[in-house]
Amino acid sequence: MQVICVSSLKGGVGKTTVTLGLASAAFAKGLRTLVIDMDPQSDVSSALASRSSHGYSIDSVLTNSSGSVVRQAVVPSSWSGPDDVPVHILMGSPLVSSHDKPTPTKQDLWKLEEALATIESQYDLVLIDCPPSFNGLTQTAWTAADSVVIIAEPGLFSVTAVHRTLLALHAMRLKMSPRLRTAGVIINRFRPDSAEHTFRLAEMKQLFGDHILEPILDETLILQQSTGAAVPIHRWPGEQAQTISHYFDRLLVKVLVGAENVRG
Ligand SMILES: Nc1ncnc2c1ncn2[C@@H]1O[C@H](COP(=O)(O)OP(=O)(O)OP(=O)(O)O)[C@@H](O)[C@H]1O
Ligand SMILES: [Mg+2]
Known part of the structure; x- marks a missing residue:
């Protein structure tokens, strides 16, 4: 089981959208996938959940990380079909x-890791949609993770946020989790016709290199439409959806390689 956090210390850059895109690629590949919603806004749960978990949620799991509570908080997503390996959502x-x-104890930080240990054999991939700041929840998610993929937009504030996120990852490696790796930075909402975006993209490539x-993911309405319709991008009709799906396939392979290197 590989555990990958989708993070950014800046809001609204596309963490939830990319989590859904990577989950869609994993779904298309038939990977046994669990998406964890760590964000109090609960956007990825709204996009995925097909039925109620009867009040059990990530809140219950961080209070009591036993296997029985974890199993109640996990439900099949709306993406499950009769012949599919279903994507699940915590x-x-x-x-x-x-x-x-603000100052979580080590015991707090290990809670999600403990919870995931109870279902380790059931999933190939766990994707965690994180909140947009370096708070206790993000630190708890990172402590349970093999790697973190950082989401950024081609804009000035996002450039500084990537830098902050890389520094925070370094601090977490020293403090809690030496195994934690940076899977890479996914640049989202790029507009090829924007001179500012082209400039910022070149700047990011120069600053963050490998x-x-x-x-790079372009800005496109169909990602908003497929999210709104609760349909995985791989099942959205049209050529443009196919192209974006293929982009997410390639990004998933890279993110998984990044997580594998953790052990290599
Ligand atoms: N590539 C894209 N093309 C078009 N719209 C996008 C793209 N990526 C994200 N969006 C839209 O941008 C908005 C913010 O995206 P999203 O909710 O995924 O960001 P987030 O980082 O998860 O936000 P938050 O920090 O609030 O959790 C949403 O309306 C989403 O549909
Ligand atoms: Mg979000």
């Missing part, structure tokens, strides 16, 4: 904010 909740402590994962 439900988010606004209540998880109560675990967002960390940047190709292909």
Whole structure:
């Protein structure tokens, strides 16, 4: 089981959208996939959940990480079909904010890792959609992870956020989790017709070099449409959806290689 966090210390850059795109690529490959919603906004749960977890959620799991609580908080996503290996979702909740402590203890930080140990044999891939700051929840998610993929937009504030995220990852490696790796930086919402975007992309390539994962994801309405319709991008009709799906296939391979290197 590989555990990958999708993170950015800046809001609204596409963490949830990329989590869904990577989950869609994993779904298309038939990987046994669990998506964990670590964000109190619970956007990825809204996009994926097909049924209620009867009040059990990531909040319950961080309170009691036993296998029985974890199994109640996990539900099949709306993407499951009769012939598919279903994608599962560990439900988010606004209540998880109560675990967002400014100075979490080591015991707090190990909670998700403990919970995942109870279901380790059931999944090939765990994708964690993180909140947009370096808070207790993000640190708890990173402690359970093999690697972190950073999401960025081609804009000035995002450039500085990538730098902050890389520094925070270094600090976490020293403090909690020597195995934690940076899977790379995915650049999202690129507009090829924008001179500013072209400039920022070149700047990011210069600053972060090998960390940047190709292909770059363009801004496109169909990602918003497929998310809104709760359909994986790999099942959205049309040539453009096929192209983006293929981009996510390539990004998933790179992200998985990054996580494998953790052990290599
Ligand atoms: N490549 C893209 N093309 C078009 N729209 C996009 C793209 N990526 C994200 N969006 C849109 O941008 C908005 C923000 O994306 P998203 O919710 O994925 O960001 P986020 O980083 O998860 O935000 P938050 O920090 O609030 O959790 C959403 O409306 C989403 O549909
Ligand atoms: Mg989000």
